Amino acid sequence: MKIVGVTSCPSGVAHTYMAAEALEQSAKKVGVDIKVETQGSSGAENQLTSNDVANANFVVLTNDTNINGMERFKGKKVVQLSATQIIEKADAVMGKLLTLNKGELK
Template sequence: MNIVAITACPSGVAHTYMAAESLEQAAIARGWTIKVETQGALGAENEISADDVTQADAVILTTDIELNGTERFEGKKIIQTTVKRLVVNPSEALDAVEA
Protein backbone atom coordinates (compact mmCIF):
# COMPACT_ATOMS: atom_id res chain seq x y z
CA MET A 1 0.00 0.00 0.00
CA ASN A 2 1.27 3.46 -0.87
CA ILE A 3 -0.03 6.34 1.26
CA VAL A 4 0.44 10.10 1.33
CA ALA A 5 -0.68 12.26 4.23
CA ILE A 6 -0.75 15.81 5.52
CA THR A 7 -0.58 16.59 9.23
CA ALA A 8 -1.17 20.00 10.75
CA CYS A 9 -2.33 21.29 14.12
CA PRO A 10 -3.58 24.71 15.22
CA SER A 11 -0.25 25.79 16.73
CA GLY A 12 1.78 24.16 13.96
CA VAL A 13 4.46 22.84 16.23
CA ALA A 14 4.82 19.64 18.25
CA HIS A 15 1.61 17.77 17.48
CA THR A 16 2.01 18.23 13.72
CA TYR A 17 5.33 16.39 13.84
CA MET A 18 4.27 13.87 16.48
CA ALA A 19 1.32 12.83 14.30
CA ALA A 20 3.56 12.52 11.23
CA GLU A 21 6.08 10.36 13.07
CA SER A 22 3.41 8.15 14.62
CA LEU A 23 1.71 7.60 11.27
CA GLU A 24 4.99 6.89 9.49
CA GLN A 25 6.02 4.29 12.09
CA ALA A 26 2.64 2.54 11.93
CA ALA A 27 2.67 2.43 8.12
CA ILE A 28 6.24 1.13 7.96
CA ALA A 29 5.36 -1.56 10.53
CA ARG A 30 2.73 -2.78 8.03
CA GLY A 31 5.26 -2.77 5.21
CA TRP A 32 3.58 0.21 3.53
CA THR A 33 5.20 3.13 1.76
CA ILE A 34 4.26 6.53 3.15
CA LYS A 35 5.14 10.17 2.62
CA VAL A 36 3.89 12.72 5.14
CA GLU A 37 3.83 16.43 4.41
CA THR A 38 3.75 18.60 7.51
CA GLN A 39 2.11 22.00 7.42
CA GLY A 40 3.38 23.71 10.53
CA ALA A 41 4.81 26.92 11.85
CA LEU A 42 7.69 26.63 9.37
CA GLY A 43 5.33 26.20 6.40
CA ALA A 44 5.01 23.03 4.35
CA GLU A 45 7.84 20.53 4.75
CA ASN A 46 8.44 17.25 2.90
CA GLU A 47 5.99 18.38 0.24
CA ILE A 48 3.99 15.78 -1.64
CA SER A 49 4.72 15.91 -5.38
CA ALA A 50 2.33 15.24 -8.27
CA ASP A 51 4.15 11.93 -8.78
CA ASP A 52 3.60 11.01 -5.11
CA VAL A 53 -0.13 11.67 -5.56
CA THR A 54 -0.31 9.60 -8.74
CA GLN A 55 1.30 6.62 -7.01
CA ALA A 56 -0.79 6.90 -3.83
CA ASP A 57 -3.51 4.37 -3.08
CA ALA A 58 -5.01 6.67 -0.45
CA VAL A 59 -4.59 10.00 1.31
CA ILE A 60 -4.80 10.72 5.04
CA LEU A 61 -5.61 14.31 6.02
CA THR A 62 -5.88 15.90 9.44
CA THR A 63 -8.94 18.07 10.04
CA ASP A 64 -7.80 20.22 12.97
CA ILE A 65 -7.20 23.23 10.72
CA GLU A 66 -7.71 24.02 7.04
CA LEU A 67 -4.96 22.42 4.97
CA ASN A 68 -3.32 23.96 1.92
CA GLY A 69 -3.29 22.16 -1.42
CA THR A 70 -5.87 19.45 -0.81
CA GLU A 71 -7.32 19.88 -4.31
CA ARG A 72 -4.37 17.87 -5.64
CA PHE A 73 -5.94 14.74 -4.11
CA GLU A 74 -9.15 14.93 -6.11
CA GLY A 75 -10.25 11.45 -7.17
CA LYS A 76 -8.20 9.69 -4.49
CA LYS A 77 -9.54 7.79 -1.48
CA ILE A 78 -9.31 10.29 1.39
CA ILE A 79 -9.35 9.43 5.08
CA GLN A 80 -9.92 12.38 7.42
CA THR A 81 -8.85 12.29 11.05
CA THR A 82 -7.47 14.50 13.79
CA VAL A 83 -3.90 15.03 14.89
CA LYS A 84 -4.73 13.62 18.33
CA ARG A 85 -6.12 10.42 16.83
CA LEU A 86 -2.97 9.97 14.74
CA VAL A 87 -0.72 10.46 17.74
CA VAL A 88 -2.73 8.10 19.97
CA ASN A 89 -3.84 5.44 17.47
CA PRO A 90 -2.45 5.78 13.93
CA SER A 91 -3.59 2.25 13.11
CA GLU A 92 -7.18 3.49 13.12
CA ALA A 93 -6.50 5.65 10.05
CA LEU A 94 -4.55 2.86 8.36
CA ASP A 95 -7.39 0.41 9.02
CA ALA A 96 -9.76 2.90 7.34
CA VAL A 97 -7.49 2.90 4.28
CA GLU A 98 -7.84 -0.87 4.02
CA ALA A 99 -11.63 -0.83 4.52
Protein backbone atom coordinates (compact mmCIF):
# COMPACT_ATOMS: atom_id res chain seq x y z
CA MET A 1 0.00 0.00 0.00
CA LYS A 2 1.17 3.51 -0.79
CA ILE A 3 -0.03 6.70 0.87
CA VAL A 4 0.71 10.31 0.06
CA GLY A 5 -0.10 13.21 2.31
CA VAL A 6 0.02 16.96 2.63
CA THR A 7 0.27 18.72 5.97
CA SER A 8 -0.39 22.37 6.63
CA CYS A 9 -1.41 24.58 9.55
CA PRO A 10 -2.24 28.29 9.92
CA SER A 11 1.19 29.30 11.18
CA GLY A 12 2.98 26.82 8.92
CA VAL A 13 5.42 25.82 11.61
CA ALA A 14 5.12 23.26 14.39
CA HIS A 15 1.90 21.39 13.63
CA THR A 16 2.71 21.10 9.92
CA TYR A 17 5.90 19.20 10.64
CA MET A 18 4.62 17.33 13.69
CA ALA A 19 1.72 15.93 11.64
CA ALA A 20 4.08 14.87 8.85
CA GLU A 21 6.37 13.16 11.33
CA ALA A 22 3.44 11.39 13.02
CA LEU A 23 2.25 10.03 9.67
CA GLU A 24 5.73 8.92 8.65
CA GLN A 25 6.41 7.17 11.96
CA SER A 26 3.04 5.43 11.96
CA ALA A 27 3.49 4.24 8.38
CA LYS A 28 6.96 2.92 9.18
CA LYS A 29 5.57 0.89 12.11
CA VAL A 30 3.21 -1.02 9.82
CA GLY A 31 5.43 -1.17 6.73
CA VAL A 32 3.46 1.26 4.59
CA ASP A 33 5.15 3.35 1.92
CA ILE A 34 4.40 7.05 2.50
CA LYS A 35 5.50 10.41 1.18
CA VAL A 36 4.36 13.58 2.92
CA GLU A 37 4.55 17.05 1.45
CA THR A 38 4.68 19.86 3.99
CA GLN A 39 3.28 23.26 3.15
CA GLY A 40 4.83 25.31 5.90
CA SER A 41 5.90 28.88 6.38
CA SER A 42 8.89 28.34 4.06
CA GLY A 43 6.70 26.98 1.24
CA ALA A 44 6.17 23.45 -0.01
CA GLU A 45 8.83 20.89 0.88
CA ASN A 46 9.16 17.25 -0.19
CA GLN A 47 6.70 17.98 -3.01
CA LEU A 48 4.58 15.15 -4.34
CA THR A 49 5.09 14.30 -7.98
CA SER A 50 2.29 13.34 -10.33
CA ASN A 51 3.62 9.74 -10.16
CA ASP A 52 3.50 9.81 -6.35
CA VAL A 53 -0.17 10.80 -6.46
CA ALA A 54 -1.07 8.43 -9.30
CA ASN A 55 0.42 5.43 -7.47
CA ALA A 56 -1.12 6.22 -4.09
CA ASN A 57 -3.96 4.15 -2.66
CA PHE A 58 -4.92 6.97 -0.31
CA VAL A 59 -4.29 10.67 0.20
CA VAL A 60 -4.15 12.02 3.75
CA LEU A 61 -4.67 15.75 4.05
CA THR A 62 -3.94 17.25 7.43
CA ASN A 63 -4.88 20.78 6.86
CA ASP A 64 -6.15 23.45 9.18
CA THR A 65 -5.76 25.95 6.34
CA ASN A 66 -5.89 25.87 2.52
CA ILE A 67 -3.67 23.41 0.73
CA ASN A 68 -2.16 24.42 -2.58
CA GLY A 69 -2.69 22.02 -5.47
CA MET A 70 -5.86 20.27 -4.32
CA GLU A 71 -6.86 19.54 -7.94
CA ARG A 72 -4.12 16.91 -8.21
CA PHE A 73 -6.08 14.65 -5.84
CA LYS A 74 -9.26 14.57 -7.93
CA GLY A 75 -10.54 10.99 -8.18
CA LYS A 76 -8.34 9.73 -5.32
CA LYS A 77 -9.52 8.35 -1.97
CA VAL A 78 -8.93 11.28 0.40
CA VAL A 79 -8.93 11.36 4.19
CA GLN A 80 -9.00 14.86 5.63
CA LEU A 81 -8.29 15.57 9.31
CA SER A 82 -6.84 18.38 11.35
CA ALA A 83 -3.13 18.37 12.08
CA THR A 84 -3.92 17.89 15.77
CA GLN A 85 -6.06 14.82 15.02
CA ILE A 86 -3.25 13.27 13.00
CA ILE A 87 -0.63 14.04 15.64
CA GLU A 88 -2.78 12.38 18.31
CA LYS A 89 -4.22 9.49 16.27
CA ALA A 90 -1.84 8.69 13.41
CA ASP A 91 -1.63 5.01 14.38
CA ALA A 92 -5.43 4.66 14.39
CA VAL A 93 -5.71 6.41 11.02
CA MET A 94 -3.03 4.17 9.54
CA GLY A 95 -4.80 1.10 10.92
CA LYS A 96 -8.08 2.20 9.37
CA LEU A 97 -6.43 2.76 5.99
CA LEU A 98 -4.85 -0.69 6.13
CA THR A 99 -8.26 -2.19 6.86
CA LEU A 100 -9.87 -0.28 4.01
CA ASN A 101 -7.10 -1.32 1.64
CA LYS A 102 -7.47 -5.01 2.56
CA GLY A 103 -11.21 -4.75 1.89
CA GLU A 104 -10.49 -3.43 -1.61
CA LEU A 105 -8.18 -6.32 -2.41
CA LYS A 106 -10.92 -8.92 -1.89
